[in-house]
Amino acid sequence: MTKIVLYARVSTADQTIEHQEAQARSAGFMIDEVVADKGESGLTTRLSERPEGRRLFDMLRDSDVLVVRWVDRLGRNYADVCDTIREFMRRGVIVRTVINNMTFDGATKDPMQQAVRDALIAFMAATAQAQAEATKEAQKAGIDHAKAAEDGRYLGRKPSFTTEQFQRVHDMLSQGAGVSMIAKSTSLSRQTIYRIKDNPTESAAALASWGL
Incomplete structure (x- = not known):
């Protein structure tokens, strides 16, 4: 059964996980579970090094959907964000953003479409x-x-x-x-x-x- 997981990250006291969840639900996402890291920098700490970020790699399976407000919740480091999204796609996980309603998956086998997708991720x-x-x-x-x-x-x-x-x-x-x-x-x-x-x-x- 496909699972829809929202990953939220807050790095300051003024940001809230609840706001990110409410925004996702109002956009139509039926969230099954919320995984969140608090006080974690997206610029200096890789997703795989954050306590709850590590859980995502353990829990998400083929055809599961990972929802984030935008890619900056996964991280703010260019290499880390690119590597993270590509690794999830390799595992069959679909990554979707609330803002701009973007979808990234490994479904396409066409090299031109893959190039466009990868360029957009970058x-x-x-x-x-x-x-x-x-x-x-x-x-x-x-x-x-x-x-x-x-x-x-x-x-x-x-x-x-x-x-x-x-x-x-x-x-x-x-x-x-x-x-x-x-x-x-x-x-x-x-x-x-x-x-x-x-x-x-x-x-x-x-x-x-x-x-x-």
Whole structure:
């Protein structure tokens, strides 16, 4: 019997497994089981090295479906994400994403279709790593800014978004989502989305300054 498993990963306190599960179910996925890692970095820790990530390789069988919000939940390291998806496909596991409703499997034997599929996997994996590195730099700049102005600093206006929303906006922008779609998904105004998009470093600095 085919099993549908959602893998969720949260690396900060602001992110929630429940949100990822709710998003998957609202997209129509009939989830049989949720496997989740908390506080695990997708950039520095391979899926096979995470406690619950290892379970996926043990539990998933031929024709099972692995659901993730997007490929960045599997990881944010280019090589790891590519290797992981290819290994699951080799085992007959179908990998599906909630965002963009992508499906990756080993069904096709046509070399041209395989090449297109593999190129798409590589592109998405590279995007996940590039976005993670960009966010990391923006957050570092924000922390440095806050430290430099620690004594007698003017905090400015409190951000109208949380760290989780900031991360989600970056995720969706990197995936080519439009401002209207992002605003609907995050419950933020279009103006806020544009502010984060145009000034990511300042937005990260504001979060850091307020300890958010």
